[in-house]
Amino acid sequence: MHSLIAQIQPVDCAAGDRARAYLDTLTKPPGSLGMLEQLAIQLSEISGERAPTITPPGVVVFAADHGVAAEGVSAFPQAVTAQMVANFANGGAAINVFARQVNARLEIVDVGVVSDVDMPGVVVNKIRRASGNIAIENAMLPEQAQAAIGAGINAVRRAHQAGCRSVIVGEMGIANTTASSAMLAALTGTPVAQVVGAGTGLNSQQQIHKVNVIERALAARHFEASQPLSVLTALGGLEIAAMTGAYLAAAAYRLPVIVDGFIASVAALTACRICPAVSGYLVFGHRSEEPGHGAALEALEATPLLALGMRLGEGSGAALAFPLLQAATAMMAEMATFTSAGIADKTA
Numbered sequence: 617m618h619s620l621i622a623q624i625q626p627v628d629c630a631a632g633d634r635a636r637a638y639l640d641t642l643t644k645p646p647g648s649l650g651m652l653e654q655l656a657i658q659l660s661e662i663s664g665e666r667a668p669t670i671t672p673p674g675v676v677v678f679a680a681d682h683g684v685a686a687e688g689v690s691a692f693p694q695a696v697t698a699q700m701v702a703n704f705a706n707g708g709a710a711i712n713v714f715a716r717q718v719n720a721r722l723e724i725v726d727v728g729v730v731s732d733v734d735m736p737g738v739v740v741n742k743i744r745r746a747s748g749n750i751a752i753e754n755a756m757l758p759e760q761a762q763a764a765i766g767a768g769i770n771a772v773r774r775a776h777q778a779g780c781r782s783v784i785v786g787e788m789g790i791a792n793t794t795a796s797s798a799m800l801a802a803l804t805g806t807p808v809a810q811v812v813g814a815g816t817g818l819n820s821q822q823q824i825h826k827v828n829v830i831e832r833a834l835a836a837r838h839f840e841a842s843q844p845l846s847v848l849t850a851l852g853g854l855e856i857a858a859m860t861g862a863y864l865a866a867a868a869y870r871l872p873v874i875v876d877g878f879i880a881s882v883a884a885l886t887a888c889r890i891c892p893a894v895s896g897y898l899v900f901g902h903r904s905e906e907p908g909h910g911a912a913l914e915a916l917e918a919t920p921l922l923a924l925g926m927r928l929g930e931g932s933g934a935a936l937a938f939p940l941l942q943a944a945t946a947m948m949a950e951m952a953t954f955t956s957a958g959i960a961d962k963t964a
């Protein structure tokens with residue numbers, strides 16, 4: 617991890633300035649393409665080019681179980697994690713459909729599912745069988761957090777070596793909104809009641825129980841809020857650690873990476889706390905319905921591209937945002953300028 621972090625360069629602001637100036641020569645009132653213009657500038661900052669190639673995208677979905685599921689904090693049983701991994705391998709999940717729509721390379725990585733899920737289409741990099749129940753023990757050992765981060769780094773390295781020019785990171789893990797909420801409360805100091813939500817579908821009574829479980833975990837675990845790895849080790853999850861590594865690797869390889877919903881954003885915040893230069897490489901795909909996503913986005917000073925009322929995970933919201941990145945680069949490559957089209961520029 618340390619040698620990879622040493623490789624991370626801040627994004628190229630001069631390339632962003634050139635893109636900003638070029639945008640104002642295109643046949644549109646300055647700024648009229650709104651967030652698409654900001655996106656084009658960011659893609660230039662990441663690549664150093666005016667209209668970088670971002671295809672094909674590589675989708676990586678990390679799966680793991682959570683010991684805290686035993687506390688009754690999810691609307692679904694733990695077995696669903698492994699069952700959904702099989703669904704991913706068979707091509708039937710939402711992320712399979714959306715990845716096919718954008719011609720993405722898709723890889724599923726088991727970093728901590730309780731049961732064996734070694735089947736064609738699944739990369740097995742199991743660090744342990746589920747994280748510990750954070751209400752009574754640490755989520756993982758420090759060396760397991762490092763290994764899971766390494767699994768995330770390796771997955772992005774494989775995507776990069778396979779020719780992917782952008783990355784979409786997703787997750788699957790029953791009870792991972794509990795781990796993410798605990799991490800977010802620890803990292804930002806936001807009250808637990810403000811970050812907890814329905815997850816896969818808890819009612820309001822069940823959400824009160826979830827708040828109590830997280831408050832117990834925060835009181836009983838030892839961590840240093842200013843040390844992201846200690847928060848990850850005490851309260852996180854193996855797929856959250858792997859996603860953290862994936863964002864670090866995307867930045868090291870200078871690849872734009874689309875962040876998905878709540879869990880993905882907590883992992884992105886962890887990566888940015890480890891290495892602040894990562895933030896320049898992150899594009900936020902959508903705003904999740906999970907209430908904690910607002911606090912995570914605020915901590916990241918991020919504005920997502922879409923708000924579709926989604927709360928699925930898997931990288932689904934990030935994959936749906938990918939065509940907007942394509943539109944941003946196509947705009948830079950293909951639009952006429954005022955000069956080339958012979959159109960009168962703004963009056964002085």
Ligand SMILES: O=C(O)c1ccc[n+]([C@@H]2O[C@H](COP(=O)([O-])O)[C@@H](O)[C@H]2O)c1
Pocket residue numbers: 689690691692787788789790791792793794814815816817876877878879880904905906909926927928929930
């Ligand atoms: O991405 C999101 O914002 C999101 C919000 C709520 C739930 N999820 C997904 O639902 C699962 C976690 O929900 P839960 O209730 O089991 O903690 C996990 O597999 C996530 O991918 C995802």
Ligand SMILES: Cc1cc2nc[nH]c2cc1C
Pocket residue numbers: 692696700787788789816928929930
């Ligand atoms: C069915 C199902 C699919 C999911 N995909 C991501 N998280 C999920 C949680 C459930 C319960």
